[in-house]
Amino acid sequence: MNTEKLINRDKPQKLYIQVFEVLKKKIESGEWGVGSQIPIEEDLCKIYEVSKATIRLAVLELVRQGYLVRQQGKGTFVCKRVIPEGLTMSTSFKELMLEAGVAFSTQVLAQTVVMPTDDLDIKLEIPDDKHIIYIKRLRIIDSEPVVLQETYIPHHICPSLLNEDIADHSILELFEIKYDIPITNVKGYIEVVYAKEDESRLLGLPDNSPALLLEQHFYSGEKQIMYTRSIKRPDRFRLSIEMQKKTY
Amino acid sequence: METIKVVKDVMVDVFDFPHVPYWFSLRQAIGIAKKSLLTSEKCHHPMAILVFDEKYNLMGTLTLKDILKGLEPNFLKPITKAQGLESDESALSALWDGLFFKESLDKATRPVGEAMVPAKFFVQPDDPLTKAAYLMIHNDLVLLPVLEDKKKFVGLVRIKEIFEELSNAVLSA
Numbered sequence: 001m002n003t004e005k006l007i008n009r010d011k012p013q014k015l016y017i018q019v020f021e022v023l024k025k026k027i028e029s030g031e032w033g034v035g036s037q038i039p040i041e042e043d044l045c046k047i048y049e050v051s052k053a054t055i056r057l058a059v060l061e062l063v064r065q066g067y068l069v070r071q072q073g074k075g076t077f078v079c080k081r082v083i084p085e086g087l088t089m090s091t092s093f094k095e096l097m098l099e100a101g102v103a104f105s106t107q108v109l110a111q112t113v114v115m116p117t118d119d120l121d122i123k124l125e126i127p128d129d130k131h132i133i134y135i136k137r138l139r140i141i142d143s144e145p146v147v148l149q150e151t152y153i154p155h156h157i158c159p160s161l162l163n164e165d166i167a168d169h170s171i172l173e174l175f176e177i178k179y180d181i182p183i184t185n186v187k188g189y190i191e192v193v194y195a196k197e198d199e200s201r202l203l204g205l206p207d208n209s210p211a212l213l214l215e216q217h218f219y220s221g222e223k224q225i226m227y228t229r230s231i232k233r234p235d236r237f238r239l240s241i242e243m244q245k246k247t248y
Numbered sequence: 249m250e251t252i253k254v255v256k257d258v259m260v261d262v263f264d265f266p267h268v269p270y271w272f273s274l275r276q277a278i279g280i281a282k283k284s285l286l287t288s289e290k291c292h293h294p295m296a297i298l299v300f301d302e303k304y305n306l307m308g309t310l311t312l313k314d315i316l317k318g319l320e321p322n323f324l325k326p327i328t329k330a331q332g333l334e335s336d337e338s339a340l341s342a343l344w345d346g347l348f349f350k351e352s353l354d355k356a357t358r359p360v361g362e363a364m365v366p367a368k369f370f371v372q373p374d375d376p377l378t379k380a381a382y383l384m385i386h387n388d389l390v391l392l393p394v395l396e397d398k399k400k401f402v403g404l405v406r407i408k409e410i411f412e413e414l415s416n417a418v419l420s421a
Contacts (some may be wrong), residue, residue, distance in 0.1 A: 110302035113267040115280045129284040131263055136302075155263070162304060 007048050015050055016057035022048070023058060024231035027067050027078050037070065037075045059189045080142075080236065103142070106167045109202075113155060113162065123217070124152060132154040133162055135171070138202055141236065145203050149230040157181070157225045170216075171226070181225060187217045192234075199231050210234060252303045253413055255380055256373035259403035260393045266297045270307055270361035274318045277360045278312060285312075293391040293408055306393050306401050308364035319352040319361025330336045371405060375412050380405045 005046070006022050007015065026032045044055045055144055059076060066134070069079040114134045119126040121236040132152050139147040151171060153161060175181040194205065195211040205211065211231050218226040266284040268277055277297060285295045297310040369383045370393045380392055384407055394403040 035359070053308055110269070112269055112273070112302055112304040113302050114269055115266045115284060117279055134269070146269045220342070 007050060014029060016054045016061070019048055019050060019058035019236045024067060027062075032078045034078050034080055036078050036102075038078065040075065049091055052147075057145065061098045072206060079156050102172065107138040107140065108135070108167045109138055110134060111162065111166065120152060120227075123227050124154060126154050133158075135161075135166060137166070144236075145229055145233075146236045147232045148202050149200055149228060152229075153225065153228045158222075176222075183218050183225075184221055185219045186220075189215045191215075193231070195231055203231065253377055254373070255371050255375045255377060255394055255405055256403070258409035258413060259373070259405050260379065262298065262404060263406070268299055268310070269296055270299050270301055270364070271359050273357050274315055274360060274363060275356040275362075277315055278356070281312060281315060286319055294406065297360075304401075306367050307361065308366040309391055310360055310364045310391070314365060318358060318360070319355050324373055345405055346349060364368050365389075367393055372396065372397075373397065373402065377405075377410055381410050381414055384410060397418075 001153065007018050009015065011018065024031075032038060035211055037196070037248055038044075038059075041052055041055050041059075045052055048055070058073065059068060063070060063076075067078065068076050070076050070167055112134055113131050115125065116126065116128055120132065121130070125133065126132075131154075133155050135153075137151070138145050139149065143189040143197050153171075155162075158175065158181065160179070161174065166174075171220075172183060177182060178208060191213045192210055193213045194208050197207060199205075200207050200209055200210070203211070213233050214228075214230045216226075216228045216230075218228075266280050268280060272280075280297060281295070285297075288395055295312050298306060299308045299310055303306050344391045371380045371383065371387065373394055373396055383389065384392055384405075390407045393401055394405060394406045
């Protein structure tokens with residue numbers, strides 16, 4: 001291997017980032033297939049003529065971004081991409097996938113109107129006789145369904161959403177850009193649940209499988225404008241939290 | 249005689265009525281009927297729920313009677329009588345009370361799509377009210393969907409307005 005072309009010490013980019021990029025390309029191209037074990041640290045040091053610390057940082061970043069998984073006592077393996085999702089201000093699924101450079105598609109299973117039942121009026125903070133736009137979408141990555149998302153929007157907030165193409169457009173973008181309804185804050189709740197029969201079927205999981213449930217309430221000022229309920233395959237998502245130490 | 253009005257002159261907004269998707273259960277429909285029709289301050293006439301599919305296409309209507317019919321135990325369904333024989337079926341309704349928790353509560357989990365009256369007939373905004381009247385009378389309907397260009401669901405015509413307009417036209421003739 002011609003390491004001179006791959007790792008360039010004259011470049012301003014940190015060495016571990018250069019190694020990260022090279023290894024990431026090997027995974028994304030399929031040269032290192034899913035389930036395969038990557039070379040041990042000593043071998044990677046020799047191949048790229050960098051220190052162990054540099055290799056460790058690069059591998060750590062690949063683990064953090066969901067490309068690799070460490071198995072104690074066995075080694076480091078290429079895994080099916082696990083998308084890390086930051087618990088900060090909500091990012092639309094579309095933005096999250098674009099940032100991660102992941103090809104995805106969306107199937108719209110329902111785009112219709114319902115009345116509130118099962119405490120939906122309480123969740124949306126609306127009277128119990130108000131019409132609600134109901135949108136159900138299945139998100140697919142690498143031809144595999146990964147998220148089943150149900151979205152509830154009081155009809156009076158944005159009646160035109162009923163006619164929008166929400167397979168190719170983010171609802172958050174439509175609110176903020178097309179309809180000038182800014183999202184000012186989001187409350188989210190995460191839970192591990194057992195997927196219901198239809199949820200398991202749509203996500204290609206065995207019956208009664210554990211899944212990640214993410215519930216989000218979106219506000220524009222004081223008014224709640226949207227509630228979403230997302231069931232995610234636990235083997236394709238990992239939630240990350242970043243905290244900064246406060247200095248006194 | 250006055251000129252008969254057209255449908256768009258009397259049609260009402262679809263959002264005057266509660267909406268459910270066909271997969272909602274009768275139990276959920278009962279809750280919606282109570283909140284949106286029976287206890288609401290707004291006067292709903294007729295008391296009906298609109299049933300839609302996943303693409304917001306109107307599939308049918310569900311009145312209070314349709315909900316009760318959907319809950320009816322199988323043994324109360326009309327049976328073919330032998331010629332000349334009469335029997336008092338009202339006694340069977342007493343059995344309903346006793347067996348209610350067995351059958352009717354099970355039926356409450358069934359989807360509203362099975363109990364609704366399918367929306368087979370419609371009118372267009374510029375159709376005369378007499379056409380709406382004819383369809384309602386001969387098909388025993390209290391509500392008729394109004395479709396623009398035979399596709400877009402834009403409103404509903406009620407028997408109330410049909411009666412009002414046609415009776416005024418007759419009286420003023």
